[in-house]
Amino acid sequence: MSKSRLFTRKLDLRNGAVELVHGAGGKASAQLFEELFRPAFSNPALDAGDDAAQLAGGARLVVATDGHVVSPLFFPGGDIGCLAVHGTVNDVAMGGGVPNHLTAGFILEEGFSLSDLKRIVDSMAEAARMAGVTVVAGDTKVVERGKGDGVFITTTGIGTLHPDLATPPAAHRARPGDCILVSGPIGEHGVTILAAREELPLSAPIRSDTAALHGLVAGLIAAVPGIRTLRDPTRGGLATAINEICRSSGTGALLKEAAMPIRRPVEAACEILGVDPLYLANEGKLIAITAAEDAAIALAAMKRHPLGEEAAIIGEIVSDPDGFVQMETPMGGRRMVDWLVGDPLPRIC
Amino acid sequence: MCLALPAEILSIDGETATVDLDGARMPVSLAFLEGVAPGDFVVVHVGYALTRIEPEEARRQLSLMREGTAPGMAEGVTG
Amino acid sequence: MKYVDEFRDPDTARILADAISGEVEPGRPYSFMEFCGGHTHALCRFGLEDLLPSSITMIHGPGCPVCVLPVGRLDMAIALVLEHPEVILCTYGDLMRVPGTGGQTLRTAKSRGGDVRMVYSPVQAVELAQKHPDREVVMFAIGFETTTPPTAAAIKAAEARGLSNFSVFCNHVLTPAAIDAIMTTGSGATGARLDGFVGPGNVSTIIGAEAYDEASEKWNKPIVISGFEPNDLLQSILMLVRQVNRGEARVENAFARAVRPGGNEAAQRLCAEVFILRNSFEWRGLGTIPGSALRLASGHERFDAERRFAMDYVSRPDHKACACASILRGEKAPRDCKVFGTACTPESPLGSCMVSPEGACSAYYLYGRHRDSAARRVAAE
Numbered sequence: 001m002s003k004s005r006l007f008t009r010k011l012d013l014r015n016g017a018v019e020l021v022h023g024a025g026g027k028a029s030a031q032l033f034e035e036l037f038r039p040a041f042s043n044p045a046l047d048a049g050d051d052a053a054q055l056a057g058g059a060r061l062v063v064a065t066d067g068h069v070v071s072p073l074f075f076p077g078g079d080i081g082c083l084a085v086h087g088t089v090n091d092v093a094m095g096g097g098v099p100n101h102l103t104a105g106f107i108l109e110e111g112f113s114l115s116d117l118k119r120i121v122d123s124m125a126e127a128a129r130m131a132g133v134t135v136v137a138g139d140t141k142v143v144e145r146g147k148g149d150g151v152f153i154t155t156t157g158i159g160t161l162h163p164d165l166a167t168p169p170a171a172h173r174a175r176p177g178d179c180i181l182v183s184g185p186i187g188e189h190g191v192t193i194l195a196a197r198e199e200l201p202l203s204a205p206i207r208s209d210t211a212a213l214h215g216l217v218a219g220l221i222a223a224v225p226g227i228r229t230l231r232d233p234t235r236g237g238l239a240t241a242i243n244e245i246c247r248s249s250g251t252g253a254l255l256k257e258a259a260m261p262i263r264r265p266v267e268a269a270c271e272i273l274g275v276d277p278l279y280l281a282n283e284g285k286l287i288a289i290t291a292a293e294d295a296a297i298a299l300a301a302m303k304r305h306p307l308g309e310e311a312a313i314i315g316e317i318v319s320d321p322d323g324f325v326q327m328e329t330p331m332g333g334r335r336m337v338d339w340l341v342g343d344p345l346p347r348i349c
Numbered sequence: 350m351c352l353a354l355p356a357e358i359l360s361i362d363g364e365t366a367t368v369d370l371d372g373a374r375m376p377v378s379l380a381f382l383e384g385v386a387p388g389d390f391v392v393v394h395v396g397y398a399l400t401r402i403e404p405e406e407a408r409r410q411l412s413l414m415r416e417g418t419a420p421g422m423a424e425g426v427t428g
Numbered sequence: 429m430k431y432v433d434e435f436r437d438p439d440t441a442r443i444l445a446d447a448i449s450g451e452v453e454p455g456r457p458y459s460f461m462e463f464c465g466g467h468t469h470a471l472c473r474f475g476l477e478d479l480l481p482s483s484i485t486m487i488h489g490p491g492c493p494v495c496v497l498p499v500g501r502l503d504m505a506i507a508l509v510l511e512h513p514e515v516i517l518c519t520y521g522d523l524m525r526v527p528g529t530g531g532q533t534l535r536t537a538k539s540r541g542g543d544v545r546m547v548y549s550p551v552q553a554v555e556l557a558q559k560h561p562d563r564e565v566v567m568f569a570i571g572f573e574t575t576t577p578p579t580a581a582a583i584k585a586a587e588a589r590g591l592s593n594f595s596v597f598c599n600h601v602l603t604p605a606a607i608d609a610i611m612t613t614g615s616g617a618t619g620a621r622l623d624g625f626v627g628p629g630n631v632s633t634i635i636g637a638e639a640y641d642e643a644s645e646k647w648n649k650p651i652v653i654s655g656f657e658p659n660d661l662l663q664s665i666l667m668l669v670r671q672v673n674r675g676e677a678r679v680e681n682a683f684a685r686a687v688r689p690g691g692n693e694a695a696q697r698l699c700a701e702v703f704i705l706r707n708s709f710e711w712r713g714l715g716t717i718p719g720s721a722l723r724l725a726s727g728h729e730r731f732d733a734e735r736r737f738a739m740d741y742v743s744r745p746d747h748k749a750c751a752c753a754s755i756l757r758g759e760k761a762p763r764d765c766k767v768f769g770t771a772c773t774p775e776s777p778l779g780s781c782m783v784s785p786e787g788a789c790s791a792y793y794l795y796g797r798h799r800d801s802a803a804r805r806v807a808a809e
Binding site for chain 3: 199200258273274321322324326328329330331332333334335336338341
């Protein structure tokens, strides 16, 4: 028996707009799912159309969730859609998980263009495909015009702990003497968003570095199963991430500015915008903490992967009763690298 | 706020120059700086060019710096 | 050459640092004030004090226009934007989080419905005025002589475009007057301690190095005009040490690549046309200083926001516990302030020195407070 047509008219994905009724849970919601979300994410779990998905999985699950409210929605190098996939895939990977599945919750603003929504959803689907994860469940709500900012996306990622890991990487495991590595040049996503958002007529060859890092992480874990800590330095930048690790492990850190990878145009844009790249978000980079004797192996493993070609050892964990993160400047002086203060860069992720 | 950066003039259109700082480009007003041309470096502050950087002066100062000395200090001369 | 990296070369920095160590006379202390906030920031951000011999103390000066803006002036701007919904107040980012009376900031004013917009240039403010003829655009203008010509140029641009909805809340201040105030404040206590000044580089591109001849002679202190890269600062400090050792008190231009004799005359002419000296102006920390600030000159009154919106200045005190005043005068260091790092931090600042990235307290907190802990631990051992 063929299903009778549930919807009298197809959604106008080119010129149509989100309406409040799309979030009400009725036919309009069903249509939005049928004609926009499902074709993009299609997989057996999702296509079944239930509220939850039953997944095969071992006992050692790794779960992470992330909200995405970035403004602007589309920026050089990516958009809120692929950012939402990469962000959560990366969180799962930083916990030592091999990401398998994602859920996606959308909060849409009434009046938001359906063609933009399709663009975002297609980008998400592509990012998920490339990352080898499936979007198995989701939800959509619509808020009145003016109460949202186009679209907000929350993704939850589920993975299974990497089989080579005896102990999952965690911030508290860092020890004095350990080495700190970064997978590549810093500040790219943050400065791109800032430059895109400000009304400064600044143009620079900068783009978001948003990327799924679990492949890079897999290579790292295979090379160094005892890896102490993995962290992706998103909001708050490298500085905040390292401060968090030190606080968690009761240590301090000493970084070397001369070893910090950063691209010239990013550095220049930061000078013009008056921001410190250490505090800008990275969406396709990771920090790895390893025992000193493992640092060279970890570095080599990262450099073998396309997302880690410019990896570098940038410092070491030290013993410090104050838990300060310090940095040696190129001329041999010292400065502190404090936590990010306040939130001078709203909605960059 | 004292933030002022040296940037290279790429082109000039009337009173506005397009400058480059390591790949980052932006327009800068030449409202109170005359006699500059593409290829010159200017000091930029809040969207305006303050002054031109003199390459010869810069070179002179750098070579003194590399010797650990300063203008007027070489051979005990007071400037 | 791009004029940045070359002046940050680490090997050259070490050569200059060694030269300074070789130049200081054993057993003789040296105290220099770096006037400009940009210099304070560079010192801290590059950790340059670690390269200097311990006999040299750098005292942070009041050359941070955000830091010296008195609370009452900030209150005026906050009141303006809250009481006048037609106003778009354009401000440099540094001012957004400075606390006014009662802890209000431009940021909280924005969240309460005031139309406050961050700009990087007065050009953006003029463009806003052109784009929104139904609104009143006010540029919150602050800064020393470096920033004054841009404001003047913006006013002339608004005039040329025939804009009747653009005005400036003028808080421009003058450097030589501030140096005089430093030297006389507290019956000359700070002045007596100082052996010389690292003079403001960017200000001098506008007013010329000669502008400091009078101050140098009057107070008998050497002044070395410096660029902002680490090696500029190191070389300038070397020159100051040399002058002190020889008992000299001259102005030297160590930023000759940017500072011409006479400065930028076109910029000076532009300012002279648009601005006039105020009789007096209150500075945070330095009190009321005559002839130290500017307002709109006759012929340009319509661009004066204070006149346009009948804005009145009321002197308001700093927060009770705030020691910004003493710090700006060079009498106290940030660590001497009772609330430094406790009640007053960058995320909850009580005074302007902690908000502005060029403020002594902010620079010290963000870049330098590891030195304190180390010192305390050494003392305890």
